[in-house]
Amino acid sequence: MANHTHVQNPKVDVQYRRKKNAEEMKHQIVSFTLMIFLTLIAFFAVGYEGFSAWFSVPFILLLAVVQVIFQLYYFMHMSHKGHELPALFLYGGALVAFVTIWAFLTIVWI
Amino acid sequence: MSTLARKKGVGAVIWDYLTTVDHKKIAILYLIAGGFFFLLGGLEAMIIRIQLAVPNNDFISAGFYNEVLTMHGTTMIFLAAMPLVFAMMNAVVPIQIGARDVAFPFLNALGFWLFFFGGVFLNLSWFLGGAPDAGWTSYASLSLASPTHGIDFYVLGLQISGFGTLIGGINFLVTIINMRAPGMTYMRMPMFTWATFVTSALILFAFPPLTVGLIFMMMDRLFGGNFFDPALGGNTIIWEHLFWIFGHPEVYILVLPAFGIFSEIFATFSRKRLFGYSSMVFATVLIGFLGFMVWAHHMFTVGMGPIANAIFAVATMAIAVPTGIKIFNWLFTMWGGSIRFTTPMIYAVAFIPSFVIGGVTGVMNATAAADYQYHDSYFVVAHFHYVIVGGVVFALLAGAHYWWPKMFGKMLDEKLGKVTFWLFFIGFHLTFFIQHFLGLMGMPRRVFTFLPGQGFETGNMISTVGAFFMAAGTVVLLANVVITTVKGKRVGNDPWEDGRTLEWAVSSPAPEYNFAQTPLVRGLDAYWIEKMEGKKGLTPAEPLGDIHMPNPSILPFVISLGLFVAAFGFLFHQDYAWGTPVGVVGLLITLGAMFFRSIIDDHGFHIHKEEVMEAEKKGAGA
Ligand code: HEM
Ligand SMILES: [Cu+2]
Numbered sequence: 001m002a003n004h005t006h007v008q009n010p011k012v013d014v015q016y017r018r019k020k021n022a023e024e025m026k027h028q029i030v031s032f033t034l035m036i037f038l039t040l041i042a043f044f045a046v047g048y049e050g051f052s053a054w055f056s057v058p059f060i061l062l063l064a065v066v067q068v069i070f071q072l073y074y075f076m077h078m079s080h081k082g083h084e085l086p087a088l089f090l091y092g093g094a095l096v097a098f099v100t101i102w103a104f105l106t107i108v109w110i
Numbered sequence: 111m112s113t114l115a116r117k118k119g120v121g122a123v124i125w126d127y128l129t130t131v132d133h134k135k136i137a138i139l140y141l142i143a144g145g146f147f148f149l150l151g152g153l154e155a156m157i158i159r160i161q162l163a164v165p166n167n168d169f170i171s172a173g174f175y176n177e178v179l180t181m182h183g184t185t186m187i188f189l190a191a192m193p194l195v196f197a198m199m200n201a202v203v204p205i206q207i208g209a210r211d212v213a214f215p216f217l218n219a220l221g222f223w224l225f226f227f228g229g230v231f232l233n234l235s236w237f238l239g240g241a242p243d244a245g246w247t248s249y250a251s252l253s254l255a256s257p258t259h260g261i262d263f264y265v266l267g268l269q270i271s272g273f274g275t276l277i278g279g280i281n282f283l284v285t286i287i288n289m290r291a292p293g294m295t296y297m298r299m300p301m302f303t304w305a306t307f308v309t310s311a312l313i314l315f316a317f318p319p320l321t322v323g324l325i326f327m328m329m330d331r332l333f334g335g336n337f338f339d340p341a342l343g344g345n346t347i348i349w350e351h352l353f354w355i356f357g358h359p360e361v362y363i364l365v366l367p368a369f370g371i372f373s374e375i376f377a378t379f380s381r382k383r384l385f386g387y388s389s390m391v392f393a394t395v396l397i398g399f400l401g402f403m404v405w406a407h408h409m410f411t412v413g414m415g416p417i418a419n420a421i422f423a424v425a426t427m428a429i430a431v432p433t434g435i436k437i438f439n440w441l442f443t444m445w446g447g448s449i450r451f452t453t454p455m456i457y458a459v460a461f462i463p464s465f466v467i468g469g470v471t472g473v474m475n476a477t478a479a480a481d482y483q484y485h486d487s488y489f490v491v492a493h494f495h496y497v498i499v500g501g502v503v504f505a506l507l508a509g510a511h512y513w514w515p516k517m518f519g520k521m522l523d524e525k526l527g528k529v530t531f532w533l534f535f536i537g538f539h540l541t542f543f544i545q546h547f548l549g550l551m552g553m554p555r556r557v558f559t560f561l562p563g564q565g566f567e568t569g570n571m572i573s574t575v576g577a578f579f580m581a582a583g584t585v586v587l588l589a590n591v592v593i594t595t596v597k598g599k600r601v602g603n604d605p606w607e608d609g610r611t612l613e614w615a616v617s618s619p620a621p622e623y624n625f626a627q628t629p630l631v632r633g634l635d636a637y638w639i640e641k642m643e644g645k646k647g648l649t650p651a652e653p654l655g656d657i658h659m660p661n662p663s664i665l666p667f668v669i670s671l672g673l674f675v676a677a678f679g680f681l682f683h684q685d686y687a688w689g690t691p692v693g694v695v696g697l698l699i700t701l702g703a704m705f706f707r708s709i710i711d712d713h714g715f716h717i718h719k720e721e722v723m724e725a726e727k728k729g730a731g732a
Contacts, residue, residue, distance in 0.1 A: 085287055089311070096315055096402045100355060107418040108351075108406060 208291025228271025537579025
C-alpha cells in the first residue's frame with residue numbers, strides 16, 4: 001500500500017543510519033553470545049548429577065523462554081516500530097494457550 | 111484482460127473460475143459450493159424429520175439415521191455455514207476497506223479449493239462403504255469403534271478443508287491489517303470488516319486444536335496409534351477437550367460475521383449510523399476473547415467436578431453481557447431511524463427475537479446443575495438451531511439478498527424474497543420451538559425413533575411440518591435466483607440507495623480492480639459522508655495510473671487435488687496394496703505444485719491507464 005512504503009530518501013542522514021546499524025550489530029552479537037552461553041548452561045544442568053529433574057526441567061524451560069525473547073526481539077526485529085500487531089497476536093495467542101493449559105492444570109485435570 | 115466481460119465459451123468460463131485469484135470470483139465459488147452443500151445438508155435434515163414425523167417409523171434404518179444425522183451436522187457447519195460466511199467476506203471486505211485485492215490472492219484461491227476438495231472427499235463416503243456415523247462431534251469412544259471407513263473420511267476430509275479455512279483466515283487478517291485505504295483507520299472500519307477481522311483471529315487460534323485432534327484420530331484409526339483408547343493407555347476425554355477447544359470458538363466464528371452482516375443492514379435500512387459503534391467493536395473483540403475460555407460447558411456431564419463446572423458456567427454466562435450490548439445497540443440503531451422493510455431488513459428484525467431466544471436457552475444450558483437435565487435432549491437441539499438458524503442462516507440469507515446486486519449486478523426480486531422470508535421464518539419457529547418442550551419432556555437427541563404413548567407424537571409432527579415450510583422457502587429462493595439471473599435488470603452502484611460503506615461506491619459487480627483510484631476515507635460510513643456532501647463518487651487518494659494485478663493460476667487447484675488423491679490412498683492403505691502408492695503420488699502432486707509455485711517468477715500484469723479509463727466510462731462508472 002502506498003501509505004506503508006518507506007520513502008527512501010538518499011540523503012537521509014547516512015551517519016545516523018550507520019550508527020544505528022552498528023548499535024544493532026552490537027546487540028545481536030551480545031545476545032548471540034548470551035544464547036550460546038545459555039545453551040551451554042542448559043546442557044550442563046542436564047548433565048550435572050547434583051540437580052534433580054525437578055530443578056533442571058523448569059530451569060531449562062525458563063532458559064528456553066529467555067532464548068525465544070532474544071530471538072524475537074534481537075534477531076527478528078520485534079523491537080522495531082511497525083511490529084505492534086504481530087506482537088499483539090503473539091501475546092494474544094500465548095495468553096489463550098496459557099489460560100487453557102492453566103485451566104487443565106488447576107481445575108479440569110482431564 | 112479488461113474487466114468488461116467479453117463473450118466467452120463455456121470452457122473458457124470454467125477455466126477462468128478454476129484459475130481465478132480474484133476475490134470477487136472466489137466469493138462466487140464459495141457461494142455456489144456452500145449453497146450446494148447447504149441444499150445437501152437440508153435434504154439430510156428433511157430425511158431426519160420425515161423419519162421422526164411419527165413414532166416407530168421405518169422410513170430409514172437406525173444405522174442409516176446415524177449417518178444422515180452425522181453428515182447433516184458436519185455438512186451444515188463445515189461445508190455450508192463456513193464457506194457461505196467466506197463467500198460474504200470475499201465479496202465485500204476488500205471493497206469495504208478500499209483495497210484492490212486481498213493480501214494473498216493465491217492463498218485465497220488455495221483456501222477455497224482445499225475446502226472444496228475436503229467437502230467432496232467427505233461426501234464420497236456415501237458411495238464408498240458408508241458415511242461417518244458418530245455425530246458431528248465424533249467423540250472418540252464412539253468413533254474408534256465405528257466399523258466402516260466413514261470416520262476416516264470425516265477425519266481426512268475435515269483435515270483438508272480445515273487447512274483451507276485456516277489459510278482463508280490468515281489471508282483476511284493480513285488483508286485487513288495491511289491493505290486498508292488511506293484514512294481507513296481501525297475505528298473507521300465497517301462493522302462487517304471488524305467482524306471478519308475478529309473471526310479470522312478466532313480461526314487462527316481455534317483451528318490448530320482441531321488439526322491436532324484430527325491428527326491424533328487419524329493415527330488411532332489408520333496408523334495404529336492409541337491416543338484415545340483407554341485400554342491401550344490412551345484417554346478418550348482428550349478428544350472431547352480438543353474438539354471443544356476448537357468447537358466453541360467455531361460457533362463464534364459463525365455468528366460474529368452474522369452480527370457483522372446485520373450491523374450493516376440495520377444501519378443501511380434505518381438510514382442512521384450504527385448506534386454505539388465503538389461499543390460494538392469492543393463487544394465483538396470481547397466475545398472473541400471470552401469464546402476461548404468456555405469450551406468445557408459442553409462437557410458438564412463428563413465428570414470434571416463441581417469446581418470446573420462452576421467456573422466454566424460463570425465464564426459462559428459472562429458472554430451474555432457483550433452479546434446484550436450488541437442487541438441493545440441494534441435496537442437503538444432502529445430507534446428514531448426512518449426504517450425501510452426490505453427483505454434483508456425483515457431478516458434482521460426477525461433475527462433479534464429469534465437469537466434472543468437462543469441466547470436465553472444458552473444461559474439455561476450454561477447453568478451446570480440444570481444442564482444435567484437438558485444435556486443430550488432435544489432442548490439442546492432447539493437451543494443450537496435457534497442460534498445457528500436464527501442467527502447464522504438468517505444472516506446469510508439476509509446478506510445474500512443485500513449483496514446480491516453487488517456480486518451479480520442484479521437485484522433479487524423483493525416480492526419473492528419476502529415470500530422466502532415468511533416461509534422460512536414460520537417454518538423455523540414451527541420446527542424448533544416445540545423441540546424445547548420435547549427435550550424437557552425427555553426426548554433424547556440423536557436417537558432414530560421414539561415410541562408411541564410418551565407424549566412426543568404431536569410435537570414431532572409439528573416439527574416436521576415446519577421443516578417442510580423451510581424447504582418450501584428454500585425452493586422459492588432458488589426460483590428467485592433463476593428468475594433474477596434470466597430476467598433481472600442491471601443495476602447501478604448503489605441499488606438500495608442508502609448504501610453507507612465503500613462497496614456501494616463502485617459499480618455492480620465491481621470491476622476487476624475494484625477502484626480505479628484508491629479512495630481517501632474521511633470517516634466512518636465513508637460513502638455516506640461523500641453523498642451527504644453532494645458528491646457523486648469518492649475522493650481519490652491517488653492519480654489515475656496503471657493498476658497491478660496478480661496472474662491467474664491453476665496451481666491452487668492442483669495442490670488441493672493432490673491432497674485429495676493422497677487422502678484416498680492413505681484411507682485405503684490397510685485394505686488394498688495400491689493405497690500407499692496412491693497416497694504418495696498424491697503428496698508428490700501437492701509438493702510438486704508447491705515447488706513450481708516457488709520457482710516460477712510470477713510478477714502479475716498491469717491494467718493500463720487507458721483501459722481503466724475506458725472500462726470506467728462503459729461500466730456504471732465509479
Ligand atoms: C434448516 C433446517 C434444519 C432442520 C430441519 C434441521 C434438523 C435437525 C435435526 C432433526 C437434527 C437431529 C437432532 C438429533 O437427533 O440430535 C439436527 C441436528 C443438527 N443440526 Fe440441524 N437442521 C436444520 C438446519 C441446520 C443448520 C443450518 C445447521 C448449522 C449450520 C445445523 C446444524 C446441526 C447440527 C450441528 C446438528 C447436530 C448433529 C449431531 O448431533 O451430530 N442444522 N438438525
Ligand atoms: Cu460452546
